[in-house]
Amino acid sequence: MPRTVPTGGCAMMRGMGAYDEGGEPDPRYTLANERTFLAWVRTALAVMAGAVALHSLEVPEPAWLRQTMVVVLVLLGGGTTALAYRRWSLVERAMRTGRPLPRFGLGAVMTGAVLVAAVLLAVTLALG
Template identity: 50%
Template sequence: MSRFPGYVYRHGDEPDPRFTLANERTFLAWLRTALALIAGGIALELLGLDLNPGLRLAASLVLIAAGTLTPILGWIGWARTERAMRTGNPLPGSLLAPAVGIAVVAAGVLVVLSILRAGV
């Protein structure tokens, strides 16, 4: 039986289904996070808040870009974890958590700067 993606499933042995399903739930959580980041970026720009327009746009774009990249990095993380479980190797570290954290901090800093500049 052929399963997608082959580069994950053709290696090693079938792990405990509970671990595979937990890995899948983590991937789905990253998809929800991506939707929230994109929605937040769109809302920030479209609500027309009384903020510095350039900084507000920059914060919106950071959130939207992070939301767009999150499913890609989430898929890579899912595949790396699934393959490690199948081959009995240690689980890899997360690529996504630091990237999303940095993006959210950057957007937050841009919004704070925008608020401070709007008051000037």
């Protein structure tokens, strides 16, 4: 069966991964998926801003712990952005092809990482 070229707003995006499969979903769902992706990007930026704050304020002591936390938070922010893009793509494909939505693992990863960072920071501040 030949594929028809959509006439909607995503017609220009054909050939860019998630838009290559299936039909055009309700625009409200696509826009909600994009807003969710952008919310994860904002979360990643906030985590990286926290890393910059730790580095700039030179908190906590000792320096090796601070540097470790800064590096981990920066990597977590970058990884969150990459995983958010991947999730956006999987959800977009699922909506376009009528498949079930993918599982939500990014929230668990982020929750665990922020919890570990919070405990480390609380312990070092209490002991310092």
